[in-house]
Structures are given as C-alpha cells and as structure tokens.
Amino acid sequence: MISSKDTVKEAILKAKSKKVYIEGNFVKLLAKTSDTEVKDYIEECKTRDINQRRKRLDITKQVQKQNKELEEASVIKEALVIELQNSLEATEAAKKEAEELRDKAVEDLDTLQKRTQFELINLIVRVALWIILGVGLLTTILYIYVLSIGIDSTIIESTWSNLFGILLTNSFSIVGTIMGVKYATDKSN
Amino acid sequence: MIDTLMLIDDENLFHLVFEDACSMLDIALSIEALDSSDEANAKFKKWFPDDPDHERPQCVFVDLNIVGSSYDGIEMIRKINHEYGNGCVIGIISSSSDPEEIEKAKAVGAQFWIIKSDDIEPRLQEFHRDYEGYVNKTAPFKIYR
Numbered sequence: 207m208i209s210s211k212d213t214v215k216e217a218i219l220k221a222k223s224k225k226v227y228i229e230g231n232f233v234k235l236l237a238k239t240s241d242t243e244v245k246d247y248i249e250e251c252k253t254r255d256i257n258q259r260r261k262r263l264d265i266t267k268q269v270q271k272q273n274k275e276l277e278e279a280s281v282i283k284e285a286l287v288i289e290l291q292n293s294l295e296a297t298e299a300a301k302k303e304a305e306e307l308r309d310k311a312v313e314d315l316d317t318l319q320k321r322t323q324f325e326l327i328n329l330i331v332r333v334a335l336w337i338i339l340g341v342g343l344l345t346t347i348l349y350i351y352v353l354s355i356g357i358d359s360t361i362i363e364s365t366w367s368n369l370f371g372i373l374l375t376n377s378f379s380i381v382g383t384i385m386g387v388k389y390a391t392d393k394s395n
Numbered sequence: 396m397i398d399t400l401m402l403i404d405d406e407n408l409f410h411l412v413f414e415d416a417c418s419m420l421d422i423a424l425s426i427e428a429l430d431s432s433d434e435a436n437a438k439f440k441k442w443f444p445d446d447p448d449h450e451r452p453q454c455v456f457v458d459l460n461i462v463g464s465s466y467d468g469i470e471m472i473r474k475i476n477h478e479y480g481n482g483c484v485i486g487i488i489s490s491s492s493d494p495e496e497i498e499k500a501k502a503v504g505a506q507f508w509i510i511k512s513d514d515i516e517p518r519l520q521e522f523h524r525d526y527e528g529y530v531n532k533t534a535p536f537k538i539y540r
Contacts, residue, residue, distance in 0.1 A: 231424050234396070256419055263415040267513060270408045 218244050227251045229258070327384060334380050338373050345369050397423040397526065401452035403435045403471060404428065404488070405462040409511070413456070413488075416516050422523045427452065432464040432471040439479040452483055454526070456509070459489035459496060469496065473503035484529040492540070501536050509539040 208217045214236075221228065222243075228236075228251045239245050349366045352359045400423040402413050410428035417423045429435050435457075442449040455475065457468040466474065468487050475485060486507035487500050497508050506529045509518050518539040528534025 231418060234421065234424060259415040259419050263412060263419070266408055266411045266415065270406075270412065271513065273408065 215241065215244055218247055222247045227254050229255050327387065331380060331384060335377075338377055342370065342373050396421055397454050398425060399423070399450070399452045399454075400426045401435065401455045402426060402428040402488070403432055403455070403461060403468070404458040405430055405460075405464065406458070409458075412515065416519055420516060420520055420523060422519055423454070430463075432457070432461045432466040432468070435471060436466065436474060439475055442479070453530075454484040456486060456488045459487055459491050459500075469499050469503055469505075472500065472505050476504040484526065486529075492538070497538065505536065506534070507537050507539065 208220050212220065227247075233248060233251045233255055236248050239248070345366050349359070349362050352362045400417065402410060404410065404413075407430070414426050414428065417426055429438075435455075439451075442451055457471050459468040461467060461471075468489065472485055472487070475483070484506055486505045486509065487497075488509045488511060489496075490511040492508075492510050500508060507522060507525075509515075509522060512518075521539055525534050525537060
C-alpha cells in the first residue's frame with residue numbers, strides 16, 4: 207500500500223506494480239520527468255484517461271442526441287395529438303351541422319307535405335261547395351220553373367226537399383271531416 | 396491551460412460533454428459546472444464586493460437560455476461584468492445563433508459566443524488558441540461556428 211512517507215516516485219511505482227492508473231486532471235499536474243519508468247507510467251495514465259474520456263464523451267453525446275430526438279418526437283407527438291383533437295372537434299362540428307341540416311330538411315319536408323295536404327283539402331272543399339251550390343241552385347230553379355208554369359209539382363217538391371236535406375247533411379259532413387283532419391294534424395304536431 | 400473554469404448551463408448532460416472535451420483538449424484543470432444562473436449569482440455575490448480578492452474562476456461560459464433560472468445568460472454576464480467586477484474571461488455557449496442576442500451579449504461585455512453542436516471540440520480548441528487574447532483584452536469579440 208502507498209504510505210504518506212513514500213516519495214511521489216515510490217507511490218507511482220507502487221501503483222504501477224498493482225496496475226492502478228491515475229485518472230482525471232491530477233495526471234496533468236505531474237511534472238515532466240526524465241525517469242523512463244515514471245514517464246512511461248504517466249504517459250500510460252494519460253492515454254488511458256484520454257481513451258476513457260473519449261469513450262464517455264461519445265456515449266454522453268449519443269445519449270444527448272437520443273434525448274434530443276426523444277424531445278423532438280415528443281413535440282411531434284404532441285402536435286399530432288393536438289391536430290387529432292382539432293380534427294375530432296371539426297368532425298363533431300360537421301356532424302352537428304349535418305344533423306341540424308337534416309332536421310331542418312325533415313322539418314321543411316313536413317311543412318311542404320302539410321301545405322300540399324292543406325291545398326288538396328282546400329281544393330276538395332271548394333269543388334264540393336261548388337257542386338253543392340250548383341246542385342242546390344239547379345234544383346231550386348227547376349222547382350221555381352215547375353211552380354211558375356202550374357204543372358204538378360209533388361214529385362219535384364219532395365225531390366227538392368230531399369235533395370236539399372242531403373246537400374245540407376253532406377255540407378256539414380264535409381265541414382266536420384275538414385275540422386277533424388285539422389284537429390288531428392294540429393295534435394300530431 | 397485555464398486553472399479554473401465555470402460553466403453555467405441547465406443541461407446536465409452537456410456538463411459531462413464539456414468537462415470531458417475540456418480535459419481531452421487540455422483546456423482547463425478544474426471545471427465547476429452549475430445548473431442555474433441563480434446559483435452562479437449567489438457565488439459571485441458572495442465573492443464580490445465583500446471580498447474582491449477572493450479566488451474566482453478565470454473563465455466563465457454561460458448558456459443563453461437557462462431553464463429554471465431568474466436570469467438568462469446575457470443578464471448573467473451583465474451582472475458579473477458590471478456588478479461583481481470585470482475580471483474574468485466571459486462569454487456565451489449556446490445552440491442559438493440569433494444575431495440580435497449576439498449583439499446584446501456584446502453590449503454587456505461578452506468576449507465570445509460559442510455555438511453548441513454535436514462536434515464541440517474543434518470550437519473549444521479554437522477558443523483555447525484565442526484565450527490569451529481574451530485574458531489580455533486584446534482579442535475582439537468572436538463567434539465560434
């Protein structure tokens with residue numbers, strides 16, 4: 207073992223015999239010597255130190271590079287996640303918009319159907335009313351004509367009365383049906 | 396060879412790279428690597444002005460952006476140069492090469508700007524060749540690319 211009483215040379219030679227080599231900047235503090243044995247040992251220490259530092263430097267640089275790459279990958283990943291989230295939000299917004307448009311289209315179609323139905327009912331009512339008015343008017347004219355020329359009016363009288371009754375009943379029936387349809391439509395809405 | 400050198404950089408891995416590169420190139424005997432400018436500021440504050448003769452680093456390398464610190468590299472240089480005495484060779488070591496920042500560093504008294512890269516050794520070697528000029532204040536501001 208190296209003792210505090212040993213000279214530097216003795217200490218160095220003891221270390222050399224045990225194959226222990228000085229590491230770090232301490233080697234740089236050792237002055238140049240002409241003693242071949244000590245000189246060779248110091249040179250060996252320096253070479254080993256440089257080789258070890260080179261090795262460590264390469265590994266550190268590699269780790270540093272990998273860390274940088276990981277950081278970059280992490281940034282890219284984060285950007286992708288944000289992009290995906292944005293796309294998802296955009297898709298959801300588009301879906302919502304499409305649903306709204308669909309609902310609006312369904313509503314428009316429904317309104318159109320109702321309007322068509324209303325227009326049809328309106329037409330039916332008009333035609334029915336014209337027919338009722340026409341038949342009523344024709345029968346009345348015929349009845350007045352028969353009365354005015356003085357011929358037997360028994361048949362036409364009962365016919366006019368029956369026809370008028372039927373027309374009146376049918377009129378109420380039509381009005382009732384229309385009111386019923388209108389009520390049912392309003393209720394379904 | 397520089398006896399005492401201080402590195403202020405938040406990246407611990409770079410401390411190892413810097414120490415090994417400096418040792419291999421025989422640039423410095425002793426390197427003190429600090430993580431933050433606050434830590435460096437506390438040390439300089441303690442050394443100066445109460446004890447202007449206190450042993451101080453002969454050369455200081457400061458990173459431009461020191462994450463988790465109160466001051467960036469430029470402010471650190473300004474403090475060391477103007478508040479604690481302008482006695483050491485000081486400059487920036489950063490991956491940035493922003494001309495605006497370089498001008499700011501020059502204005503506060505930085506003597507050099509070393510751009511960090513995977514291959515830092517040639518730049519440090521070049522810096523080492525110019526070092527005496529920085530000590531004598533005869534070398535102009537230089538960017539090591």
